[in-house]
Amino acid sequence: MAKTVYGNTRGIKKNDLALLQSIYSYTVDKNNIISMEIARLLAAISWDCQRELVVFVDRGGHVVSVGAGDFATAPLQARDRRRGEFRLSGLRCIHTHPSGSGALSPVDYAALLDMRLDLMVALGVRDGKIKEAYMACLDPQDGVLTRAFQTFGPMSEQEMSGFPILPLIQEIETGITPPSSIQTGEHRHAERAILVTIESNESLDELAQLADTAGALTVARVVQQRNRPDTTYFIGRGKVEELALLRQRLAADLVIFDDELTPTQARNLQNAIGCRVIDRTALILDIFAQRAQTKEGKLQVELAQLRYLLPRLTGLGVVLSRLGGGIGTRGPGETKLETDRRHIRRRIDDLTRALEQVRRHRRQHRQNRREAAIPVIALVGYTNAGKSTLLNALTGAGVLTANRLFATLDPTTRLLQLPDNREVLLTDTVGFIRKLPHHLVAAFRATLEEVTEADLLLHVVDADHDRLQEQIAAVNSVLKDLGAHDKKTILVFNKTDRPVDSVLLEEVEFSCPHRVVRVSARTGAGLEYLRKLIAEYTHQPRRILRGKLPYDRTDLVALLHREGAVYQEHYTEDGIWVEAAVDESLRTAIAPFIKPH
Ligand SMILES: Nc1nc2c(ncn2[C@@H]2O[C@H](COP(=O)(O)OP(=O)(O)OP(=O)(O)O)[C@@H](O)[C@H]2O)c(=O)[nH]1
Ligand SMILES: [Mg+2]
Numbered sequence: 001m002a003k004t005v006y007g008n009t010r011g012i013k014k015n016d017l018a019l020l021q022s023i024y025s026y027t028v029d030k031n032n033i034i035s036m037e038i039a040r041l042l043a044a045i046s047w048d049c050q051r052e053l054v055v056f057v058d059r060g061g062h063v064v065s066v067g068a069g070d071f072a073t074a075p076l077q078a079r080d081r082r083r084g085e086f087r088l089s090g091l092r093c094i095h096t097h098p099s100g101s102g103a104l105s106p107v108d109y110a111a112l113l114d115m116r117l118d119l120m121v122a123l124g125v126r127d128g129k130i131k132e133a134y135m136a137c138l139d140p141q142d143g144v145l146t147r148a149f150q151t152f153g154p155m156s157e158q159e160m161s162g163f164p165i166l167p168l169i170q171e172i173e174t175g176i177t178p179p180s181s182i183q184t185g186e187h188r189h190a191e192r193a194i195l196v197t198i199e200s201n202e203s204l205d206e207l208a209q210l211a212d213t214a215g216a217l218t219v220a221r222v223v224q225q226r227n228r229p230d231t232t233y234f235i236g237r238g239k240v241e242e243l244a245l246l247r248q249r250l251a252a253d254l255v256i257f258d259d260e261l262t263p264t265q266a267r268n269l270q271n272a273i274g275c276r277v278i279d280r281t282a283l284i285l286d287i288f289a290q291r292a293q294t295k296e297g298k299l300q301v302e303l304a305q306l307r308y309l310l311p312r313l314t315g316l317g318v319v320l321s322r323l324g325g326g327i328g329t330r331g332p333g334e335t336k337l338e339t340d341r342r343h344i345r346r347r348i349d350d351l352t353r354a355l356e357q358v359r360r361h362r363r364q365h366r367q368n369r370r371e372a373a374i375p376v377i378a379l380v381g382y383t384n385a386g387k388s389t390l391l392n393a394l395t396g397a398g399v400l401t402a403n404r405l406f407a408t409l410d411p412t413t414r415l416l417q418l419p420d421n422r423e424v425l426l427t428d429t430v431g432f433i434r435k436l437p438h439h440l441v442a443a444f445r446a447t448l449e450e451v452t453e454a455d456l457l458l459h460v461v462d463a464d465h466d467r468l469q470e471q472i473a474a475v476n477s478v479l480k481d482l483g484a485h486d487k488k489t490i491l492v493f494n495k496t497d498r499p500v501d502s503v504l505l506e507e508v509e510f511s512c513p514h515r516v517v518r519v520s521a522r523t524g525a526g527l528e529y530l531r532k533l534i535a536e537y538t539h540q541p542r543r544i545l546r547g548k549l550p551y552d553r554t555d556l557v558a559l560l561h562r563e564g565a566v567y568q569e570h571y572t573e574d575g576i577w578v579e580a581a582v583d584e585s586l587r588t589a590i591a592p593f594i595k596p597h
Pocket of ligand 1: 381382383384385386387388389390400401402403404405406407408409430431432494495496497498519520521522523
């Protein structure tokens with residue numbers, strides 16, 4: 001093979017040229033992108049001559065071409081696309097960006113597609129050293145190569161050198177299939193999932209339900225009881241090996257852990273088990289991504305997903321590529337999640353801004369309602385407790401209800417007629433769940449503010465659930481996160497048309513600090529009484545109170561929170577500015593202490 005350095009080599013020092021030529025004598029480990037020696041040499045020379053340098057490597061790990069300048073120096077092999085319609089060229093391209101940025105340019109992406117390269121890698125060089133690396137590969141869509149790419153990066157030198165590329169390349173090639181064999185729509189087989197927990201088998205019931213909702217088929221459950229998770233693998237090392245064998249035997253596509261894994265644990269597990277590994281959080285986020293209907297819902301889910309993804313990117317990048325998508329990798333509306341860090345950061349900023357807009361809009365909306373002084377009641381509760389069914393039963397609204405988790409994601413508000421002919425607003429919202437992902441709560445703030453600013457909460461409980469106490473506790477803990485735990489609340493036992501465990505219900509009633517009612521949204525039993533109770537709770541007409549309270553009367557601020565609905569609270573130089581809806585008795589109690597400005 002000719003040891004020529006291709007392209008425009010004018011101006012490159014003799015010594016550097018000789019070093020570039022020597023690159024032909026290196027071999028690269030088949031499963032690595034490039035050897036560190038070559039990468040460092042390229043970086044040093046590229047910085048020296050301030051020129052882009054390009055190396056092509058074949059799948060055997062042989063350096064087939066070294067050049068300076070653009071990809072016009074690419075070997076014939078890479079230009080000949082007739083290696084087979086369903087194959088790639090078998091070459092990867094590694095080149096330098098002496099500008100310092102490793103981000104791939106539109107020209108890089110175009111060359112990747114044009115030459116059907118296995119991979120396109122760019123090394124950002126600064127001061128003669130590799131600052132960061134980016135890698136992209138093709139991402140066949142429905143069996144066809146298009147302008148869809150998967151991007152990985154920024155990676156450090158170490159991350160790049162440890163990146164196993166063969167599975168990735170294989171995956172791309174199996175993704176390029178003749179159209180006749182493309183599996184689409186309903187024919188796409190359900191992903192086969194193994195569920196893992198360090199709690200108990202029962203705790204996996206809910207995870208199995210979640211997996212089912214996401215479209216996965218549970219093929220096995222694995223329980224390893226332990227007090228605290230292993231830092232490297234979450235479960236014990238021996239169990240990981242068992243899991244790897246089990247996965248092979250059952251041909252599972254996916255392993256789902258019932259707890260949030262650290263990015264390192266997820267990566268280690270994935271490498272050891274050899275398939276996609278996701279955690280409960282990713283699963284819930286995936287379901288939300290499928291369910292979100294409104295623009296607001298979609299923005300919120302995407303934000304939560306991206307914030308979750310960002311610190312996990314290196315590991316997940318591999319996962320995404322190996323399986324070409326699936327549960328845990330889907331974005332709202334079946335789009336694929338972005339895997340490029342820089343894009344993600346930019347998108348997070350955009351989403352945050354867009355949601356701030358939504359929030360302002362909602363706030364304005366609430367402000368208008370407030371001026372009209374109509375009390376707002378929010379339905380809260382565990383997912384599937386029957387909140388939407390109750391909203392429908394009470395107001396005749398046609399909200400979707402379904403026996404599945406997270407049927408509702410977007411809040412619906414309806415007028416509710418009370419027995420004394422007054423009207424209040426009833427808001428249905430997203431259900432809560434144990435271990436609700438923190439990112440989700442944060443991202444859904446715009447939606448959940450309906451709850452924090454409500455005058456009264458109806459905490460709906462599925463009275464027929466064997467773990468209802470845990471569910472109540474989970475809901476209370478989310479309410480606490482939202483700062484809405486000391487709101488006026490009525491606990492509503494729903495589904496009492498079913499044969500419920502009365503002793504258990506009485507136990508809960510006994511220890512519950514709130515009024516408790518038993519109803520059936522399905523048959524209507526107890527609803528009249530619930531309406532009366534709501535009327536009683538929102539009995540007195542409310543008016544808006546605005547002004548400043550002195551700093552030594554934070555007890556009055558607490559009282560306002562407990563008994564009224566606080567809409568604004570600012571700490572100013574000479575007092576606490578509040579704006580709240582209060583009834584007459586509360587007004588009488590507070591008014592003497594409040595200064596109008
Ligand atoms: N037997 C019985 N079933 C009920 C009752 N209320 C609701 N359900 C059923 O419980 C399931 C869940 O109801 P939804 O109203 O969708 O529950 P949700 O709380 O809105 O759930 P998410 O929106 O998923 O959080 C549905 O299958 C309902 O038909 C009831 O009073 N009795
Ligand atoms: Mg609902």
